[in-house]
Amino acid sequence: MTTDPWGRVDDDGTVYVRTSEGERVVGSWQAGAPEEALAFFHRKYDSLLTEVELLEKRLSTTDLSAGQALASIDKLRGQVAEAHAVGDLDALAGRLDALAARAEERKVEQKQAQELARHEARDIKERIVAEAERVAEETTHWKSGGERMRQLIEEWKAAPRADRGTEQALWKRMSSARNSFSKRRKSYFAGLDQQREQVRVEKEKIVTEAEAMADSTDWGGTASHYRELMQQWKSSGRADRATEDKLWARFKAAQDRFFQARNAQFAERDAELRGNADAKEAILNEAREAVLPVSDLRRARAQLREYQERWDAAGTLPRESRDRLEGAFRKIEEAVRKAEEQEWQRSNPEARARAEATINQLRGSIEQLQTKLDKARDAGNDRGAREAEDAIEARRAWLNEAEKALEEMR
Structure with a gap:
């Protein structure tokens, strides 16, 4: 025996x-x-x-999962227990027991990590869903809103998974938000298409009316009508871009034809x-020299009438010089009118009477205030x-102005 x-x-x-x-x-x-037998079973x-x-x-x-490790340990345990081998099988079994303990620890750690990951995944997807719902309910910028919704879907796909119940509930909200956004956007553009069609019909009428007037020679009335049509165009909104461009080209062409003809005329x-x-x-030059400055009102008035008759007889002015010349002539007329007003003020008996009454009133007031001043001084007040001195000074200034005005009326 060996x-x-x-x-x-x-x-x-x-x-x-x-x-x-x-x-x-x-x-x-x-x-x-026998030694070979032992060597064989040792191997x-x-x-x-x-x-x-x-x-x-x-x-x-490695990051071997606890479940995989325990499965491998159980398999090796069976192999060790039934092993057709010679060696310290008890030591192997002990090492497997130690491995099993470590695997159980890892199982607890991995479970905790998985639970934490699920919570984090839930928080991430809660945020994604909340933003998707906000986009679905609030946004009216459809292009950027649609792009953001697509980004949120991709973020959802890339995010870690929560537990099944939470995942299903959150996805239901996410899907509902996406559908709600799509319905709102579809409804908006359907309404926009209807609105643009109404605008197209209205602008078609404007263009048709503009084209009908393009050859008119009623320059003033037609130009005013074109301005009204332009206001209607601006206030009617916008059709789709292609239609808007075509209608505007026709509208502008009609206006250009009319205004080019008017400008040529x-x-x-x-x-x-x-x-x-x-x-x-x-x-104008003669009138300035003869009338201004107005020193003799009767003579200036007679000369102005003569120049006004000559001015009217000279005919209509061209547009480029109309404002300048008409404005300059009106200044001469204004100077004569002011001179007439001043003359009337000087010769108006009612105005003189009012000025004299004002002067008398101010003089009486000054006398009363002087008496009041003397009493205050005597009383040491x-x-x-x-206060009396200030009031007297103010009324003397008013009296001075009133006397000057009355003097100018004489």
Whole structure:
């Protein structure tokens, strides 16, 4: 019989392994020496040892899940328990027990990590859903809102998963928000299409009316009508872009045809009226020298009437000089009118009477205030005296102005 610390070979070739529970037959050897039998079954033990060592290394150096580790441990336990090998099988079983304890610890850690991850996933997806609902309910910027909704869907897909119940409830809200946004957007654009069609019909009428007037020679009335049509165009809203561009091109073409014809007519007429401008320029210069400044009102009034008749007889002015010349002539007329007003003020008896009454009233008031001042001084009332002095000074200033005005009326 041949033995070693972990097993032996009986004389009949039976191979035993020693364990804490006693000896167990692991095989039979008839092909050679007993030492070879022990070496053969030692090699089988080494294979088991290698598998245990690999599992230990995977558990300590990789993210092997606890479930996978425990399954591998159970499998190796069965292999060790029934192993046809010679070696320290009890030690292997002990190492597997230690591995199982470590795997159970990892199982608890992984469960805690999974629970934390689910909570984090729930928070992330809650945020995504809340924003999707806000976009669905509030946004009216449909292009950016649609893009943001698509981004939120992608964020949802990329986010970690929560527990099944939470995942389903949140996805139901997410899907509802997306559908709500799509319905609102569809409803908006349907309404917009209807509105644009109404605008198109209204602008079609405006353009048709503008085209009907394009060859009119009623320059003033038609130009005013075109301005009204332009206001209607601006206030009617916008059709779709292609229709808007086509209608505007027709509207502008009609206006251009009318105003180009009107401008050509006005240019021809202005050319004929430039002689009138030269004549009125001469009349203006003569009137300035003869009438201004107004020193003799009767003579200035008579001269102005003469120049006004000549001015009217000189005819219509061209547009480019109308405002300047008409404005300058009105200044001469204004100077004569002011001189007439001043003359009337001087000769108006009612105005003189009012001025004299004002002067008398102010003089009486000053006398009363002077009496009041004397009494205040006699009584040693400084404050009363100062108030009376201030009042007297103010009324003397008013009296001075009133006397000057009355003097100018004489």
